Amino acid sequence: MPELPEVETVRAGLAAHVVGRTIETARVLHPRAVRRDPAGPAGFEAAMAGRLLEGAERRGKYMWLAAGNGEALLAHLGMSGQMLVGDPDRSLSPHVRVRFTFADGGPDLRFTDQRTFGHLMLVQLRAPEGASGVSPLSTPRPRGTRANREPLGGPVIVADARTPVEVASDPAPRLLPVPIAHIAPDPLERDFDAAQFSARLRRRHTGIKRALLDQSLISGIGNIYADEALWRARLHWDQPTDTLEAAEVSRLLAAVTGVLTEALMVGGTSFDSLYVNVNGQSGYFERSLEAYGRAGQPCSRCGTPIRRDSFMNRSSYSCPSCQPANLSRRVFE
DNA sequence: CGTCCTACCTGGAGGC
DNA sequence: TGCCTCCAGGTAGGAC
Known part of the structure; x- marks a missing residue:
């Protein structure tokens, strides 16, 4: 399942193989793939033709290709989506x-998605309201209609992953696709504010795993890396967020960042292959998972069999010994 | 508003 | 062998 490391690997592959090229044709082979685009399949095809792809960016599990006019091709891989170049x-x-051909006659781009949870859409890019501090949740979500896809009046700022990040005191505002204004920064991006995340997390009244999977609180984490990070941090998936101490949140965040970074290193080994095939089935799955999918197998830390619980109509894997369910552990710590 | 639940979707695995 | 049911899970949107 594509989570942040897999999506980042795909983004890097797109940056290498399609950025700088001009789309000749776009063909929607299944209308569901563009169901969120108000223009529909025909409108999407027409709007994409002739676009120069100017950059490849990502937030959490969403990625987008800047495509001129202050717009971008936004993509989410869902459960089974792939971007194949060949x-x-x-x-x-x-x-x-969806299939894209290019004006240079070179390799084409195919959005392949067995289970059709993923989608593509042409969207507007916009600087987030309130460069910092303001919750993304407070940002209104204008509809991405054709009408507001007109070129901006002022100079058009083009988001471009190839442009070096400015560390100046007055950094240029990052442009984000309008439909993902509610998606929180992911832990690997520069804007990520650990202190703000910690405060928001501890104000919630829910379980820690549910919070980790909430993309409006922290983005990029799915069921697999949530379980892996909780295992590393020795936290139970249903621990109430409002009982977490700041040090525990720091430990959790370090675990999240570590798991995502290490997975990215493994998943990113085939960046420059022409065939950009990253669907979460990379070597990391076989070798490095400590909790996810390991029900009944011994915990690598203590030997206790990993336990599988039902949670949110899916599975949660944890070590019953390293990640105790009740809060009594606090008393004995 | 915060929190929680479900529909959406397809193919592989396992039961009988 | 074939048919059935279960299972995988990210997200939007609605229920409460």
């Missing part, structure tokens, strides 16, 4: 949902 003459798999 010989335009190769056979078309039955799960290709």
Whole structure:
């Protein structure tokens, strides 16, 4: 399942293989793939033709390709989405949902998605309201209609991943796709504010895993890396967020960052392959998972069999010994 | 408003 | 062998 490390690997592959190229045609082979685009399949195809792709960016599990006019092609891989770049003459798999060809006649780009939870849409880019401090939740979400896709009146600022990040005291505002204004910064981006995350987390009245999966609080984490990070931090998935101490949140955040970074290093080994195939099935799965999917197998720290619990209509894996469920551990610490 | 629940979707695995 | 049910889970949107 594509979470932050897999999506980042795909983004890097797109930066290497399609940024700087001009789309010739876009063909929507399954309308569900563009269901969130108000222009519909025909409108999407027409709007994408002739676009120069200017940069590849990402926040959490969303990525986007700046495409001129202050707009971008926004993509979410859902459960099974892939971005495949390759010989335009190769056979078309039955799960290709959208196909882009390029004016240079080179490799094409295919959005492939067996289970169709993923989607593409053409969106407007906008500087987030309140450069810092303001919750993304307070940002209104204008609809991405054709009408407000007109070019901006002022100079158009183009988001471009190739542009070096400015560390100046007056950094240029980062442009974000309007439909993902509610998505919080992910722990690997420069804007991520650990203190603000900690404060918001501890104000919540819910379980820690539910909070980790809430993309409006912290983005990029899915079921797999949530379990892995909780295992590392020795925290139970249902520990109430309002009982967490600041030190525990710091430990958790370090675990999250560590897991995501290490997974990214493994998943990113085939960046420069022409065939950009990252669907979460990379080597990291086979070798490095400590909790996820390991029900009944011994915890690598203490040997206790990993336990599987049902949670949010899915599974949660944890070590019953290292990650005790009740709060009594506090008394004995 | 904060929190929680479910529909959406398909193919592989396992039961009988 | 074939049919059935379960399972995987990110997100939007609605319920409460």
